[in-house]
Amino acid sequence: MRKLVQIWWVVGLIGYSVSPAWSQSGVCNEVLTGRIVGQDTGAPLVGATLYVRELSTGTVTDSSGNFRLSNLCSGKYTLVYQFVGYKTLTTSVSVGASGSATVGAVSLVPDNQTLQEVVVTEHRSEAQQLLQVQSSISGNALDQTRGQSLGESLKAITGLYSIQTGPSISKPVIHGLYSNRIIILNNGIRQEDQQWGTEHAPQVDQFLASRLTVIKGAASIRYGSDAIGGVILVEPKAMPTQPGVGGELNLVGATNGRLGVASGMLEGAFGKKLTGLSWRLQGTLKESGYVKTPHYYLENTSYREKNFSGDIHYDHHNWGAEVFYSRFDTKIGLFTGAQVGSLADLYAAIGRSEPLVKPGFSYNLGRPYQAVEHELFKARAYLRAGRAGTFTATFARQQNTRREYDYVSFSGILTPELYLKLVTHTLDLVWERRPTKTANGGQWSGSAGFNGITQGNVRQYLFLIPNFRNYGAGLFAIERYATNRWTLEGGLRYDYRWLRAYFLNDVTKQVYYTTHNWQNINGSLGAAYQLRPDLTLTANVSTAWRAPNVADLYSNGLHQSAVAYERGNPNLQPEQAYNSNLVLAYAGHRFSGEIGLYNNLIDNYIYLKPDSVPLVRQRGAFPAYTYTQVRATFRGLDATLTYKFTDQLALTSKNSLLWAYNQTDRAYLVFIPPNRSDNRLQYDWERWGKLTNAYIALNGLYVARQNRAPAVTQQEENGQIIFTGDFAPPPPAYWLLGAEVGFTTPLGKQSMSVILSGTNLANVTYRDYLNRFRYFADEPGRSIMLKLKLPLSFPKRP
Incomplete structure (x- = not known):
């Protein structure tokens, strides 16, 4: 890679030095x-x-x-x-x-052939952010990920990983940070869905999006506290404006798990007296059975998903309004091989190369499993007030209901062992002032706003976290100046958070509570400079913070879906992050790329540290974890490089290197993504017979062994094994082979997009360090996936 970067610089310098001096006579x-x-x-x-x-x-x-x-x-x-x-x-x-x-x-026009999705852009006026490099997936690149979860789809972006609990639960990771350190904006709304658990996948239908955008690094100024790791924007396409009805149908099937997905969307706009009024309806059905490793099926890894959304939008000259509703409903089976009954069984399961039970294929979904429902209602109104700028008000209500069912019901009835219902209300008020020109041709622009949030959680049955109320408010201001080759930005934000947790005294049976409140001020400065028309340098320094959530402070119980016993720490202090990044982007005819360096220093970093001794309860033996706080650094490099050998043949290499360190204990941290390199060789045909946009691609993914992890040791004391560092060492490195073919073909008066892809084609046996079930089973084996996309259009009525 070092030679490639050197070539890049040499080519750029030669091109700059030999550029001809040219001018014309006459008026200048x-x-x-x-x-x-x-x-x-x-x-x-x-x-x-x-x-x-x-x-x-x-x-x-x-x-x-x-x-x-x-x-x-x-x-x-x-x-x-x-x-x-x-x-x-x-x-x-x-x-x-x-x-x-x-x-x-x-x-x-988007370049879907080279898949260069990293851009420096302010994508939507209602979601402005500080000047930071974004990575986006749209068009054909997004179509290639259809049928996968949000976490799996985002792994196509350099610097993005996923932490997993088995094959069906995947959670996004940005530069080593996850859970409440990442904000997901679902159609402009901050997603609140019990995201503190590593096995709590985002309840977002990926088919809703026409673009997935990731802001890497601290971005709390515009989007609110907690965005220490970054922000993920799930952005639907713009509402239709031309009268008529259209839509699309997506069908996905996969051999591993015998996955089947059907997702449809209908939309339309009215004309004449209802000009400006548009609507959209969307729904998704998904089902998968037992996932297979190269040598055996993973029992009870089936999952089902039913999603629905509707959107009504009205735009009338200088004002508009929108109402949106979505419901996400999923039922996820959990691998039964991770359920053990004693310490001896736990030690044996960790040391065993394969699970004891190796069933055949089935769509059965029994205990243990989790059932999650997420409802989102959004109402938005905006006013374009000429010189006064644009005012936008957005209100949202979310209700997240989580039920977790243990392997064996303690009571013998059908109630869940864990029930959590989180209701969230948010209000966002944003003012974007009208851009103003300066005498030297520059331009000032900016925005200011208020974010408010209220939350209430109700639990039933077994205790994991307490009932709580949570309030938050934030004020922000952002200003940007652009002139010639320079773009400069600065922002400031104030946040206040209030948390009250409720408990029941076991002796007096009286309810009592504890209350916390925190406040903080953070800022950001960013600059982009156009070194040459094809070469841009972007830098950003920012601060961000995150108040401890109720799980960090007061967890005390079995987290069944994680197969872990978790303990909180009521003395935790807010996390404070100091983030900086530097990105160099080059866009030439044959060679293009982006190299980014980042450093994130986090004071009071909170994480789940594995305890030395597994915990034994009536239910069985479980790995135990305690929320701990240290000073930590996360630094690394992201590099996306593309070289076109010809106009049809291109090689793209995406490389992510990450170093994380516990400065307090002078040791490494657990569950930090290992280094990886994802390479793709693709050949395109603009037209091949009746086929258009045809391509064939070969993929190779290399994931290194995580050598920067706590050393794992174990010793026996009084017949009990004492662990240090973790419950098993990191697994070996692995290399996976994939391939893909895609094209568009006529289908009557329509055109259908077809993508046929294969993953782990060599059927390699491996385990991933970021999978919580790596102690007990291998990762999925070979899978062939077929994706069909059919645009729908209906003739207009006369």
Whole structure:
């Protein structure tokens, strides 16, 4: 990789040095203006480049996607528009002696062939953020992940991992951080769904999204406290504006688990007297049976999912409103081989290469399992007030109901062992001021707002966490200045959090409570500089914080779906993060790439530390964990490099290196992602007979052994085994082979997209360090997946 980076720099320097000096005679006070937007979203592309070939110079778009070139001579110019993740566009323009010229709005087409999804952009006006590098998946790259969970889909982005509990529960990890350190914005709403558990997967239907965007690093200024690790935006496509009815149908099938998925969407817009009114309905059904490793099935790993959503939107000149509702309903079976009855059974299960019970395939789903329902209601209104800017108010109510059923019912009845219902209300008020120009051609823009949240949790049956009430409020302000090659941003935020937990005195049977309140101020500074039209340097420094949640403070019980006994610590203090990153992005014709360095120092970092001795309860023996607090550092490198051998053949390499360290104890941390390299060789055909957008790809994923983990030792004392560091050492490195074929084919008057892919084609036996069930079983073996996407359109009524 070092040689590749050197070649990159040499090519760039040579290109810069040999760029011809070219000018035309005549008047040289012409001004060229325009705007660059993405064809897929219509949103402005911030940081896109305009290069004038004859002058060997160019500029970069500002925060509204606008560009401006001054002091041009009269004549004809060749303009090259570039933006990472989009196809390069070359056009020509004639500049006269009138003093100015404009090219209007220039639309760039997403480059789904090279899958360059890392961009520097302000994707949506209602979700502005500080100047930070984002990674996005959209178009064909997103279609390739259909049928997977949100956590698995995001692993296609460099620097993204997932922590798992078996094959069916996957949780996103950004630069080694997960759970409440990552905010998920589901259609603009902060998702609140008991996300503190490592085995609590996000209750988000991936088919809702037309783009998945990840902001890496601390991003709490705009999105609220807790965003120490980053933010994930699940963004649906814009509502339809043209009268008529359309939609799409997605079908997915896989051999491993005999997975079947069907997802449909219908949408439309009204005309005449109801101009501006649009609607959308969407639903998904998913079912999978026992997942198979290379040598055996994993008993009770079936899962089922039923999702529904509806959206009504009205836009009338300077104001608009939206109402959205979604319901996510899933039932997930948990691997029975992780359930043990004694310490001896636990030690034997950890040391065993294969589980004792190896059943045949089945769709059966029994105990143990978890059933989760998540409802979200959103109401949004906005007003475009001319020079006063844009005002947006968003209210949301969420209800998350979690039921966890143990392997054997203690009571002998059908009630769950754990029941948690979390009700959340949020209110967001945002003002975006109208951009203002300066005398030197620069532009100021900014936003300010308020975020409020209230939560209440009710539990039943066994104790894991107490009932609680939670209140939070935040005020923020962000300002941005863009001129020529520079874009600068700064932000400031104040947060207040209040938590009250309720307990029952076992002796007096009286309810008592404990109360916490915290407040904090954080800030961020960012800058992007266009070194050349094809080379951008972005830097950001920011702070963020996270108040301890009720699980950190007061957990005390068996977390059945994690097969672990967890203990909280009521003396925990808020986490405080100091984050910095530096990213260099290059977009050439043959070679393009992005290399990013990051460092995240977290004071009072909270994590679940494995205890030395497993805990024995009436139910059985379980690994025990205690919430602990240390000073920790997370630093690493993300590199995405693409080289086009020809216009059809391209190699993309995504590499993630991460170092995490416990400075307090001078030791390594547990459950930190190992280094990985994901490489893809792809050949494209624009047209092959009746087929269009055809491609074939070969994938190779290498995941190293996590050598930077606590040393695992065990010794016997009085007949009991004492562990240190963890309950098993990290598994060996592994390499997985995959392949994929895709194309679009005519189907009557429609066109159907077809993707056939295979994972772990060599059927390699391996275990992943981030899987909580790695102590007991291997990862899934070979799987072949077929994805069909059929656009739907209906003729208009006469």
